[in-house]
Amino acid sequence: MMDRIISSLIDFRAFANSFLSNYEPLALLLAPLLTLFTARILQSLCLLVHDNGLKPTILGFLITSIKMVPGVKGYIDAEKQKVVEKLQSGSKSKRDGWRSELPKEGLGAAVIEKLKQEKSNDVVWQGKCSGTVYIGGSESEGHFSLINEACSMFAHTNPLHMDVFQTIAQCEAEVVAMTAALLGSKNKASGGEICGNMTSGGTESILLAVKSSRDYMKAKKGIKTPEMIIPESAHSAYDKAAQYFNIKLRRVPVNKNFQADVKAIRQQINKNTVLIVGSAPGFPHGIIDPIEELGELAYSYGICFHVDLCLGGFVLPFARKLGYPIPPFDFSVKGVTSISADVHKYGLAPKGTSVVLYRNHDIRKVKTIVLSVTLGMSDVCLSISNLDPELAVQMLMKDNILVLLVLTTLPGIAELVFSSLTCGSLV
Numbered sequence: 001m002m003d004r005i006i007s008s009l010i011d012f013r014a015f016a017n018s019f020l021s022n023y024e025p026l027a028l029l030l031a032p033l034l035t036l037f038t039a040r041i042l043q044s045l046c047l048l049v050h051d052n053g054l055k056p057t058i059l060g061f062l063i064t065s066i067k068m069v070p071g072v073k074g075y076i077d078a079e080k081q082k083v084v085e086k087l088q089s090g091s092k093s094k095r096d097g098w099r100s101e102l103p104k105e106g107l108g109a110a111v112i113e114k115l116k117q118e119k120s121n122d123v124v125w126q127g128k129c130s131g132t133v134y135i136g137g138s139e140s141e142g143h144f145s146l147i148n149e150a151c152s153m154f155a156h157t158n159p160l161h162m163d164v165f166q167t168i169a170q171c172e173a174e175v176v177a178m179t180a181a182l183l184g185s186k187n188k189a190s191g192g193e194i195c196g197n198m199t200s201g202g203t204e205s206i207l208l209a210v211k212s213s214r215d216y217m218k219a220k221k222g223i224k225t226p227e228m229i230i231p232e233s234a235h236s237a238y239d240k241a242a243q244y245f246n247i248k249l250r251r252v253p254v255n256k257n258f259q260a261d262v263k264a265i266r267q268q269i270n271k272n273t274v275l276i277v278g279s280a281p282g283f284p285h286g287i288i289d290p291i292e293e294l295g296e297l298a299y300s301y302g303i304c305f306h307v308d309l310c311l312g313g314f315v316l317p318f319a320r321k322l323g324y325p326i327p328p329f330d331f332s333v334k335g336v337t338s339i340s341a342d343v344h345k346y347g348l349a350p351k352g353t354s355v356v357l358y359r360n361h362d363i364r365k366v367k368t369i370v371l372s373v374t375l376g377m378s379d380v381c382l383s384i385s386n387l388d389p390e391l392a393v394q395m396l397m398k399d400n401i402l403v404l405l406v407l408t409t410l411p412g413i414a415e416l417v418f419s420s421l422t423c424g425s426l427v
């Protein structure tokens with residue numbers, strides 16, 4: 001048996017050598033190299049088409065080729081410059097009379113008259129700017145004036161120092177808890193550990209959720225070249241997040257009903273996917289994505305799923321209460337790992353307020369610890385003093401270097417952490 005194999009191997013060797021002796025040695029050397037090179041180009045081309053789609057790839061190729069024709073690039077650049085100049089000259093005339101330096105003498109109380117006069121030239125938006133300002137009525141009455149009075153009481157606080165400004169700290173904790181309760185935190189399926197914080201707007205909430213998801217997936221799965229998948233209808237904040245946090249963004253066309261296309265999203269998932277996104281509803285169409293199906297998809301792949309409730313967070317819970325048939329959209333849905341909800345939209349609060357919520361402390365924690373360890377010393381102080389107590393305990397237990405740092409070089413801060421520990425959990 002063994003002899004037969006050896007003899008047929010010897011035969012094969014003789015045959016192969018006599019066959020190859022028909023070719024030049026140089027050709028034999030170059031052929032595999034050339035094949036490898038061609039395969040490499042084909043692979044890059046396939047990747048390009050896979051990432052960008054066939055049409056955009058061909059279009060991009062055509063445009064690049066056309067620009068290579070002598071004179072064409074110069075012509076396009078000149079035309080572009082003309083448009084830029086036209087735009088700039090337009091805004092310049094509007095800016096005539098704008099102050100560019102401090103006045104020699106302060107305006108004092110006269111500043112109010114001046115502002116009133118300038119404001120009278122603005123367009124009349126009150127109650128007429130859907131998707132821009134969400135409170136109806138006039139600023140001097142009703143809900144507007146109530147909010148103005150409350151806000152003016154705390155306009156000069158610094159919420160970073162929650163030991164000094166305890167009322168503000170309590171307000172944040174209550175807004176977060178109440179928003180969470182509206183969005184399923186009391187539902188058993190939520191796991192009962194929903195946590196979060198307030199931010200300056202929907203974009204910041206989304207940025208934080210994306211960063212937390214990226215870092216959580218790095219800790220959990222070791223993903224180092226993260227990718228996220230969003231429906232085309234998702235807000236531009238995800239593009240920002242992808243650029244800020246170095247995440248590859250895959251944008252998937254919506255289906256014929258303008259909803260996130262679950263099947264198409266599934267096809268884009270790979271070993272680097274950290275996050276998928278659904279909106280309820282999305283800003284461009286006001287249409288709710290199939291949150292339950294997306295949740296199931298994310299859960300089955302063990303990846304994060306952010307539900308963008310920036311617009312719907314303070315509408316859908318009440319619409320459901322009124323008896324409208326609202327599909328599941330919040331933490332009661334399995335697989336949802338974070339949610340953003342804008343208080344400054346249908347929460348009817350002033351601009352600059354939003355809430356980001358996480359399924360549990362594990363997802364939020366990554367963000368905070370990474371921040372604390374990588375930033376400079378002063379930022380370490382800031383992020384520790386700004387921690388909620390439960391998180392501080394977790395950090396102290398897990399991050400011995402930080403504990404050492406805190407105890408040896410920053411005794412004041414250590415005190416602050418321990419004093420906040422005794423306040424009990426806020427958020």
Ligand SMILES: *Cc1c(COP(=O)(O)O)cnc(C)c1O
Pocket residue numbers: 201202203204206235237279281282283308309310311342354
């Ligand atoms: C408004 C909105 C955002 C972003 O909110 P900003 O507060 O403007 O930063 C994100 N997603 C959706 C669906 C929105 O409607």
